[in-house]
Amino acid sequence: MSGLPPLRDVIARHGLSASKALGQNFLFDEQLLDRIAAVPGDLAGRPVLEIGPGPGGLTRALLRAGAKVTAIERDARCLPALAELEEAFPGQLTVIEGDALDVDHDSLFDTPYAVVANLPYNVGTALLVDWLSAKAWPPAWTSLTLMFQREVADRIVAKEGSGTYGRLAVLAQWRSRASLAMKVHRSAFTPPPKVMSAIVHIEPTTMPEKVSPTILSRLTEAAFGQRRKMLRQSLKSVPGAIAALEAIGIEPTRRAETLSVADYVALAKELS
Numbered sequence: 001m002s003g004l005p006p007l008r009d010v011i012a013r014h015g016l017s018a019s020k021a022l023g024q025n026f027l028f029d030e031q032l033l034d035r036i037a038a039v040p041g042d043l044a045g046r047p048v049l050e051i052g053p054g055p056g057g058l059t060r061a062l063l064r065a066g067a068k069v070t071a072i073e074r075d076a077r078c079l080p081a082l083a084e085l086e087e088a089f090p091g092q093l094t095v096i097e098g099d100a101l102d103v104d105h106d107s108l109f110d111t112p113y114a115v116v117a118n119l120p121y122n123v124g125t126a127l128l129v130d131w132l133s134a135k136a137w138p139p140a141w142t143s144l145t146l147m148f149q150r151e152v153a154d155r156i157v158a159k160e161g162s163g164t165y166g167r168l169a170v171l172a173q174w175r176s177r178a179s180l181a182m183k184v185h186r187s188a189f190t191p192p193p194k195v196m197s198a199i200v201h202i203e204p205t206t207m208p209e210k211v212s213p214t215i216l217s218r219l220t221e222a223a224f225g226q227r228r229k230m231l232r233q234s235l236k237s238v239p240g241a242i243a244a245l246e247a248i249g250i251e252p253t254r255r256a257e258t259l260s261v262a263d264y265v266a267l268a269k270e271l272s
């Protein structure tokens with residue numbers, strides 16, 4: 001949008017040197033930021049939770065798209081730059097200073113909300129696991145649009161048979177649809193990180209009936225914990241699992257990564 005100063009100027013004016021400890025790699029390319037903000041679909045008038053707005057590059061793009069953004073940022077140095085955005089888009093932005101891992105996100109919204117974030121790797125994965133483990137399904141979030149290291153993005157969307165397929169793929173796909181929305185080159189960030197990135201987009205689907213999330217989690221933990229072993233060995237620690245394999249016609253000589261997400265769901269259902 002016209003009227004906003006270039007992001008590089010905002011950073012210089014507020015002295016926002018990127019902090020390595022906070023995993024800060026900023027995006028300045030406003031066209032790229034607009035493309036990321038378009039991934040969740042039309043955001044006009046919709047509530048959005050943004051984690052880690054930093055100097056506000058992605059925040060601007062979300063505001064331009066008409067979203068009503070609630071943003072949680074840990075680095076107090078960024079707040080003056082974000083306050084300028086609050087002024088430029090009256091009534092559209094609320095900023096909360098704090099650690100996103102400590103905030104109850106659902107309590108910030110009265111209606112379902114989309115999540116959009118460019119986060120440091122470890123925080124992003126921890127939050128992703130929390131969002132995907134929501135007790136109520138469908139959850140309060142309508143979609144997750146998240147930047148990850150390319151290798152983590154691959155693990156989230158992986159299909160059976162691939163080397164990156166594991167617990168994270170099953171968790172992200174058993175009651176959601178997860179797709180790789182966009183690859184982002186490391187040179188798009190300032191400073192550039194060592195590795196490539198990608199945006200993953202996740203939407204909840206119908207939760208399979210009569211499947212205990214706890215049992216599903218226990219199964220994938222045991223199976224992928226010893227992914228090179230045959231299931232008859234790796235699943236020994238889960239009571240009833242070997243019999244359940246046979247009951248649904250899965251050869252116990254197979255290995256964890258050969259079972260599809262649907263196979264794990266069927267197995268968990270048999271045990272639930």
Ligand SMILES: C[S@@+](CC[C@H](N)C(=O)[O-])C[C@H]1O[C@@H](n2cnc3c(N)ncnc32)[C@H](O)[C@@H]1O
Pocket residue numbers: 022023024025026027028051052053054055056057058059072073074075078098099100101118119120123
């Ligand atoms: C990779 S930078 C992205 C900044 C900006 N969204 C962009 O795309 O240019 C990550 C941001 O997350 C913030 N951050 C890191 N850990 C956080 C946490 N636990 N809770 C909230 N924000 C966090 C950092 O301070 C930083 O502003």
